[in-house]
Amino acid sequence: MRPTLPLLRQATRPAISILARSRAPLPGCLCLCLPPSRPQPRTEAHPPRLQQLTISRAMATHCSSPQRRGGPEKLPSSSIRVLRTVDALRRWRRPHLLDQRSVALVPTMGALHGGHLSLIRAAARENHHVVVSVYVNPAQFGVREDLASYPVTWDADCAALAALDRELADDGANLGRVSAVFAPATAEMYPGGFPGQEVDSKGSFVTVTPVGEVLEGRSRPTFFRGVATVCMKLFNIVQPERVYFGQKDVQQTVVIKRLVKDFMLPIEVVVGPTARAEDGLALSSRNVYLGERRRAAATVLYRSLRAAEERYKSGEKGREAVLGATQRFIDEFSAVQMALGPEKRVQFEVDYISLADPDTMEELDVVDPAKGGILSGAVKMLPVKAPREGEDLGHSGGPAVRLIDNIILQPSEA
Numbered sequence: 001m002r003p004t005l006p007l008l009r010q011a012t013r014p015a016i017s018i019l020a021r022s023r024a025p026l027p028g029c030l031c032l033c034l035p036p037s038r039p040q041p042r043t044e045a046h047p048p049r050l051q052q053l054t055i056s057r058a059m060a061t062h063c064s065s066p067q068r069r070g071g072p073e074k075l076p077s078s079s080i081r082v083l084r085t086v087d088a089l090r091r092w093r094r095p096h097l098l099d100q101r102s103v104a105l106v107p108t109m110g111a112l113h114g115g116h117l118s119l120i121r122a123a124a125r126e127n128h129h130v131v132v133s134v135y136v137n138p139a140q141f142g143v144r145e146d147l148a149s150y151p152v153t154w155d156a157d158c159a160a161l162a163a164l165d166r167e168l169a170d171d172g173a174n175l176g177r178v179s180a181v182f183a184p185a186t187a188e189m190y191p192g193g194f195p196g197q198e199v200d201s202k203g204s205f206v207t208v209t210p211v212g213e214v215l216e217g218r219s220r221p222t223f224f225r226g227v228a229t230v231c232m233k234l235f236n237i238v239q240p241e242r243v244y245f246g247q248k249d250v251q252q253t254v255v256i257k258r259l260v261k262d263f264m265l266p267i268e269v270v271v272g273p274t275a276r277a278e279d280g281l282a283l284s285s286r287n288v289y290l291g292e293r294r295r296a297a298a299t300v301l302y303r304s305l306r307a308a309e310e311r312y313k314s315g316e317k318g319r320e321a322v323l324g325a326t327q328r329f330i331d332e333f334s335a336v337q338m339a340l341g342p343e344k345r346v347q348f349e350v351d352y353i354s355l356a357d358p359d360t361m362e363e364l365d366v367v368d369p370a371k372g373g374i375l376s377g378a379v380k381m382l383p384v385k386a387p388r389e390g391e392d393l394g395h396s397g398g399p400a401v402r403l404i405d406n407i408i409l410q411p412s413e414a
């Protein structure tokens with residue numbers, strides 16, 4: 001298998017190739033801005049960092065929940081049910097099985113944005129009921145990752161879902177609407193006790209290999225194990241006819257399709273296109289960490305992938321030629337940043353750039369025009385080193401932010 005094209009570009013240094021560097025997480029950088037990881041005994045249902053998260057989510061929910069007066073909990077100003085337990089979800093689901101109404105699931109981690117809403121719109125067009133899950137799944141975060149600071153915006157999420165539901169109701173083209181939000185606590189999702197975030201944690205996990213081991217899986221070794229495990233749980237709880245995932249997380253869609261196929265789940269996996277800001281940046285809950293300066297530069301990854309796509313469209317099918325365009329774009333972008341003073345400069349590292357097979361995510365030497373390929377990458381936007389007075393550094397003080405993006409190279413032959 002060809003290695004991906006690993007690159008390291010820091011605007012303050014000349015370009016350094018890191019062909020020999022492993023793509024394990026970069027603890028040095030991440031340690032600067034995240035709280036130290038604490039030991040999490042397997043038997044502890046709510047380890048310390050989970051407790052913090054659970055408390056803040058519970059408070060947000062408590063603040064925004066109307067008096068229930070014995071009726072089912074609903075999102076404010078809507079008919080959308082809020083279901084918090086497996087039992088409540090199953091009780092809600094049962095009649096729809098009997099009356100043969102289709103149910104779609106849109107799994108999310110909250111902090112909803114236009115990308116999530118586009119998936120919900122697609123789900124409502126094709127299904128009688130849409131369930132949106134809002135659950136920040138600790139098992140997919142590495143011990144040094146941003147679980148503690150991951151944005152939790154419950155009130156805004158409720159308002160966005162209620163507004164979207166009104167929009168869906170007014171549009172006769174839809175089959176369904178947002179029927180329920182599933183917002184479980186970690187104790188509900190891991191009834192045997194949360195197994196922990198460590199690579200060697202023991203517990204009931206679903207793993208999908210080798211596709212979950214490359215690229216994102218190499219940089220985030222517990223990520224796809226956590227995603228596959230929580231998605232299997234969600235699929236078993238909701239029993240949806242269709243599930244909706246975004247192309248922004250393209251490798252995740254490949255892993256989920258594999259999981260559905262290999263475990264013979266009676267579910268259709270629908271992939272929605274990546275929703276982007278006007279300048280092309282893929283919408284992402286983590287963009288809030290960027291602050292103004294890094295936000296302006298964060299399109300570097302997408303623009304570099306677009307340069308490679310142009311080469312492919314112009315007839316190039318070979319790896320060197322296609323990815324060479326990405327490399328050149330990044331080199332030029334870095335040079336521009338290097339020329340800026342420290343109070344304007346943005347620094348970033350490229351984790352990987354990949355040209356891969358769309359079904360296996362294995363690196364390609366040459367794109368088969370009948371099959372196409374996936375161009376993808378991950379960059380880490382480093383914290384601003386010399387903040388200007390009053391500068392907006394982003395959520396949580398502007399830690400390092402890992403951004404991913406991809407472009408599908410469409411097959412060009414029948």
Ligand SMILES: Nc1ncnc2c1ncn2[C@@H]1O[C@H](COP(=O)(O)OP(=O)(O)OP(=O)(O)O)[C@@H](O)[C@H]1O
Nearest residue numbers: 108109115245246248249273274275283284285286
């Ligand atoms: N820009 C987007 N366009 C389409 N779908 C998206 C977009 N961003 C996220 N999604 C999809 O929404 C679903 C839930 O994703 P999630 O809640 O992790 O949001 P996110 O923006 O990807 O967050 P993060 O910044 O943590 O990666 C996933 O299927 C994801 O692929």
Ligand SMILES: CC(C)(CO)[C@@H](O)C(=O)[O-]
Nearest residue numbers: 107108109137227230249
């Ligand atoms: C699919 C998912 C909701 C599982 O936690 C998450 O990985 C995400 O938001 O993409």
Ligand code: BAL
Nearest residue numbers: 109140141223249252
């Ligand atoms: N959108 C993928 C979820 C994650 O990065 O944890």
